Amino acid sequence: MNLLRTIAGKIGGALLVLFCVATVVFFLVRISGDPVKVLLPPDATVAQEASLRASLGLDRPLFLQYLHYLGGILRFDFGNSLFYDQPVSSVLAERLPATVELAAAALVIALVLAIPAGTLAALRRGKSSDTGVMTGVLIGQSTPPFWAGILLILVFAVGLQVLPASGYGGIEHLVLPSVTLAIYSVAMIARLLRSSLIDVLGADYMRTARAKGLGELGVVLGHGLRNAALPVVTVIGLEVGSLLGGAILTEQVFSWPGVGRLTVEAISNRDFPLVQATVLFFAATFVVVNLLVDLSYTFLDPRVRVRA
Amino acid sequence: MTARRQSRRDALRLGGLATLAPLLGACGVSAAEPRSRVLRVSQPDEAKTLDPQKQGDMPSMNVLINMFDTLTTRGTDNRLGPGLATSWSVLDEQTWRFHLRPGVRFHNGEPCDAHAVQYSLDRLRDPATHSPIVELRYVDGATVVDPLTVDVHTSKHDPILPAKVSLFGGVAVPPRYLDEVGPERFARDPVGTGPFRFVSWQRDHELRMRAFPGHWSGRPKLAELVFKPMPNPASALAALQSDEVDMVTQLTPDAARQLAGYGGVRIENFPGMPTYYLSLNTREGPLADRRVRQALNHAVDVPLLVKAVLDGKAREVPTMFPREANGFDPAIPAYTRDIRRARQLLAEAGYPNGLDTRLTASNADSQVAEAIAGLLAHAGVRAKVTVLDPSTYKSRLTSSNSGALGPIYLAKNTGWTGDAESLVQSNIRHDRRQSRWHDPRADRLIDIEESAVDPRARMRAFTELQWLLHTEAPFVFLFQLDNILARNDRPRWRPNAVGVLDMDSAEVTG
Numbered sequence: 007m008n009l010l011r012t013i014a015g016k017i018g019g020a021l022l023v024l025f026c027v028a029t030v031v032f033f034l035v036r037i038s039g040d041p042v043k044v045l046l047p048p049d050a051t052v053a054q055e056a057s058l059r060a061s062l063g064l065d066r067p068l069f070l071q072y073l074h075y076l077g078g079i080l081r082f083d084f085g086n087s088l089f090y091d092q093p094v095s096s097v098l099a100e101r102l103p104a105t106v107e108l109a110a111a112a113l114v115i116a117l118v119l120a121i122p123a124g125t126l127a128a129l130r131r132g133k134s135s136d137t138g139v140m141t142g143v144l145i146g147q148s149t150p151p152f153w154a155g156i157l158l159i160l161v162f163a164v165g166l167q168v169l170p171a172s173g174y175g176g177i178e179h180l181v182l183p184s185v186t187l188a189i190y191s192v193a194m195i196a197r198l199l200r201s202s203l204i205d206v207l208g209a210d211y212m213r214t215a216r217a218k219g220l221g222e223l224g225v226v227l228g229h230g231l232r233n234a235a236l237p238v239v240t241v242i243g244l245e246v247g248s249l250l251g252g253a254i255l256t257e258q259v260f261s262w263p264g265v266g267r268l269t270v271e272a273i274s275n276r277d278f279p280l281v282q283a284t285v286l287f288f289a290a291t292f293v294v295v296n297l298l299v300d301l302s303y304t305f306l307d308p309r310v311r312v313r314a
Numbered sequence: 315m316t317a318r319r320q321s322r323r324d325a326l327r328l329g330g331l332a333t334l335a336p337l338l339g340a341c342g343v344s345a346a347e348p349r350s351r352v353l354r355v356s357q358p359d360e361a362k363t364l365d366p367q368k369q370g371d372m373p374s375m376n377v378l379i380n381m382f383d384t385l386t387t388r389g390t391d392n393r394l395g396p397g398l399a400t401s402w403s404v405l406d407e408q409t410w411r412f413h414l415r416p417g418v419r420f421h422n423g424e425p426c427d428a429h430a431v432q433y434s435l436d437r438l439r440d441p442a443t444h445s446p447i448v449e450l451r452y453v454d455g456a457t458v459v460d461p462l463t464v465d466v467h468t469s470k471h472d473p474i475l476p477a478k479v480s481l482f483g484g485v486a487v488p489p490r491y492l493d494e495v496g497p498e499r500f501a502r503d504p505v506g507t508g509p510f511r512f513v514s515w516q517r518d519h520e521l522r523m524r525a526f527p528g529h530w531s532g533r534p535k536l537a538e539l540v541f542k543p544m545p546n547p548a549s550a551l552a553a554l555q556s557d558e559v560d561m562v563t564q565l566t567p568d569a570a571r572q573l574a575g576y577g578g579v580r581i582e583n584f585p586g587m588p589t590y591y592l593s594l595n596t597r598e599g600p601l602a603d604r605r606v607r608q609a610l611n612h613a614v615d616v617p618l619l620v621k622a623v624l625d626g627k628a629r630e631v632p633t634m635f636p637r638e639a640n641g642f643d644p645a646i647p648a649y650t651r652d653i654r655r656a657r658q659l660l661a662e663a664g665y666p667n668g669l670d671t672r673l674t675a676s677n678a679d680s681q682v683a684e685a686i687a688g689l690l691a692h693a694g695v696r697a698k699v700t701v702l703d704p705s706t707y708k709s710r711l712t713s714s715n716s717g718a719l720g721p722i723y724l725a726k727n728t729g730w731t732g733d734a735e736s737l738v739q740s741n742i743r744h745d746r747r748q749s750r751w752h753d754p755r756a757d758r759l760i761d762i763e764e765s766a767v768d769p770r771a772r773m774r775a776f777t778e779l780q781w782l783l784h785t786e787a788p789f790v791f792l793f794q795l796d797n798i799l800a801r802n803d804r805p806r807w808r809p810n811a812v813g814v815l816d817m818d819s820a821e822v823t824g
Contacts, residue, residue, distance in 0.1 A: 039705060039706065039709045040709060043705075043708055043709040043712050043713075044705050044708060044709070045370075045446050046370070046446050046448055046712075047370055047446070047448055048708060048711055048712050048740060048748065049448065049449075049736070049739055049740040050446075050448040050712070051448070051451060051747075052714075052747070054448050054451060055712075057441060058441075058444065058446070060441075061441040061442065061444055062444065089362060090362060090363055091363060091365070091368050091444050091497075091501075092363075092498065092501065100516075100517050101517070101518070104519075155549075156548050156549070156552075159548075159549060159552045160552065163552055163553075163555075163556040163558075164552050164555045164556050167556050167557075170553075170556065170558055171549060171552040171553040171555075171556045171558055172544060172546075172549045172550075172552070172553050172558070173519060173520070173542065173553075173558065174516065174518075174519040174520075175519075258545055258546055259546050259548075259549055260549065261518070261519070261542070261543065261544045261545065261546070261549060261553075262518075263516065263517055263518030263519045264518075267518060267545070268518075274703065274704065274705045275705070276705060
């Protein structure tokens, strides 16, 4: 019962966050400028601007526009994109698969590389393999994605000509952008896992596990990684949010038709409904992932379950 | 050196291909058409929509002009020519009559006749269409005279209406199809009369078209045409080098320079219409003095700017009229570039030690703005450069406050109608929004060229206006930028001065 109450409380908190984000983005985007100025060419007359403003409903009082917008959200209707003159939901739905595909591929690459790298560095602390891994991590964390992307294009697309330089389609198009996007995540997760595992390796229960006669691999996998996973799971959760929303530069470099590029275009076009919807999408992604991470704690960490 | 690098790359390429051949089979051209007849073109921006009446921007028009026809056209000779209309004439001061080409059909078989043209103009003017196309502002409506004749009515005489219907507002849309499927489906699955018919579109990735054999100008030489938006110039150039596109268009001189020397990549530049100038706020401050404005024109060494910053891919303009525009008078001289004269004029105006000012530009033009500030500094004009993101720049440009972009700003005009009227409609007459100059002589000349029925009277007004601009210098006249593209050895194509990507005449080999 207590657990259910905790979950309900967290969901309520998440909804409150989303309401606040929806409100802030509505008013914030409206002080960024007039979309009609961007939609029409510079030689449009004042009368032509006024006519378009009225036909788009942008001349109505702000509060009425706000109520209309909130009512729409409750019905999952985010209005029509001013720039594309299409329902925002269909514009977003067109780009979402590409973003999810890229984020998922990047996350898989990040986990596959980061977990062994972090574990190795922790187990060989202070040795040359640790130094090697940590140097790689440092380079990965300090490499901007647009630079890494161009470098990968030059090597694998222009030089070796084994992978396409850009575009969207089969798995061959996914390789370079997902590797580019994963570089930072690999570095961050490996670094965190290393420090978390180093803390855990010195714990009493690890000594007990060894004293029970468990092999080193069993100790590290069964006791070490499980206990070191808690902070790492939190970061991976946040990374999922970042990968879904923060691939803007990678999408730009690889001409990847994702939500990140759409957001940048929507902001520069002052496309209010589209900006509102994409910001809400990113916020909802973060909130939902955080909620899931919070809930996963109750299963990963018995102390949380007991407190609940 | 190039040959050595090439051979090493070829060897690596062969090795790579051997290992990844199955993967590569999936990318590139469609299985239906042999590669030799497919042209893949990249441009920096994606089409906004495939409904031609809901867009007013060049990236959209570049794509749509291949699927839709316009009433008139502008070929590579830059002359206005027939399109869906074979001829046109002034019926009276408020009516233009267009005679339409017989036998034209939309891709779905629907006839494109006077009714379709009338329907198209009515739909364009309907506020529910939310059309951003503004140049047909004087059009009141259209009447069908017979199936191949349509009269277009205007609220006042519009001498360049035929030029205005060579792009954007001149597109014909299919009435029956639109009524059947509605605007949303039309934008997803467009039907036009153009040389290519729509096949598929994945937004921000690829738009594919196939040749329409029934086009009135004959079957295009290409079998398929593919547009790929590539916002990052470095990625676009990499795609060209790795044979994923055949042509990269709308390059900046800087990006084109980076490609120089690479094997298999050809850089081409063609005379372009987009014209750059500095707008000066003549209503207040030092710029109210004609001598200061003339001094700025003497100080900005445009030939040097073109050579050093634009890699020679632009041409100096004597005033703000590009050479290809109707109304350009070659007798008008450009300002002599003379720093001593500039300093002398500034001293006569009361600024012997020069002056401090501000120069605003869109961040897309920041390099040019910085270079101009450097040139002005030679004459003692210390201009602090402010760059703005394009949307903020445009909002301030069209705001009711004519000083919102500061005393000097760098501006550009695409001049796509090919008539000088479009270049001077918003920035000369004192009551226009972007005007920062009040001269009754200029107002009178604008009135003449905007309303005269006699083309010769318009030409006289344009010539007189160019002399006035030269003398009064309400702007600093700069250059017209070339259309620059990079291509591999396969395509053959030449743009007109507007640079619109109509690929009807394009060919590919190999």
